[in-house]
Amino acid sequence: MAEYYDPQTYPKAWNYLQTGTIIDQYMIERELAHGGFSSVYLARQMADQFQVALKEYLPRKLAHRTWNNVVVANSPEAQGMFRRGRALFFEEAKVLAALKHPNIVEVVNFFRANDTVYMVMTYDYGITLDKLIAKKMLAITEEFILAVFDSLLAGLSYIHERHFIHLDIKPGNILVRPGNNSLLLDFGAIQRISTTRINKLDTVLTPGYSPVEQYDVNARMGVWTDIYAIGASMRTCLEGKAPPLAPERSQKDTLIPAVKVFSRKYPDYLLKAIDWAMELKPENRPQSIEQLKLALVKP
Structure with a gap:
């Protein structure tokens, strides 16, 4: 049975991945940007220390992060919308991974972890x-x-x-x-x-x-x-x-x-x-x- 949490009872800091957190083969350095559906972090690939931008699907009206970084829906009613959005996010990553042009952001990897989806992009200065x-x-x-x-x-x-x-x-x-x-x-x-x-x-x-x-x-x-x-x-x-x-x-x-x-x-x-x-x-x-x-x- 799915377990649901009241996000109000958890520290606001848990809304974001903390510096030093390891997700798959990447270590979080700091947050770069966040919106209603996702957050983007500056991360470092642990194998070669190469910097990347890591985008995490976390729609804050539908879901929240628990103490162990697992992303869960806020309620049974939100579960369906959260899963649909997660599937669309994954499809977006697949589309972008096939698009290569110097003037559009490049997706180099995407994967599932913590019951959500992550997209790894090249990090550009600007x-x-x-x-x-x-x-x-x-x-x-x-x-x-x-x-x-x-x-x-x-x-x-x-x-x-x-x-x-x-x-x-x-x-x-x-x-x-x-x-x-x-x-x-x-x-x-x-x-x-x-x-x-x-x-x-x-x-x-x-x-x-x-x-x-x-x-x-x-x-x-x-x-x-x-x-x-x-x-x-x-x-x-x-x-x-x-x-x-x-x-x-x-x-x-x-x-x-x-x-x-x-x-x-x-x-x-x-x-x-x-x-x-x-x-x-x-x-x-x-x-x-x-x-x-x-x-x-x-x-």
């Missing part, structure tokens, strides 16, 4: 775009935007060519490395391009970056869905904040076109490309990465 913007760590120039997004579009094009869509592009998932070369992170929402909607109940929605069709379970998603998120991420570079929610825009669009707001600071071709990518109707946006890349060619 700062996520959202932190660069929020902390004003450097000037957001035309050259910076072109460098970051040109490299990002290279990775995204590779994904689309293999009939996948990312579905969670946002500044927090764009790692900016030395030379403004970007790396696309977090493929937890990835889906195959299909004529029908897949995983209707598991769609990830990120306010400001998810387009209208992502909110509609009956709408078809495609390359154009990722393109909206790219446009919204570029707009955030200009404005310093996320754009309004797409459903709000569809009711009453208060977002003034970038060509009107930023014409004194950025060139016309760049602003037009951002506005095009952020068109509300999917059919009015670029229909391929190649179309967007051509729009971003400096005259």
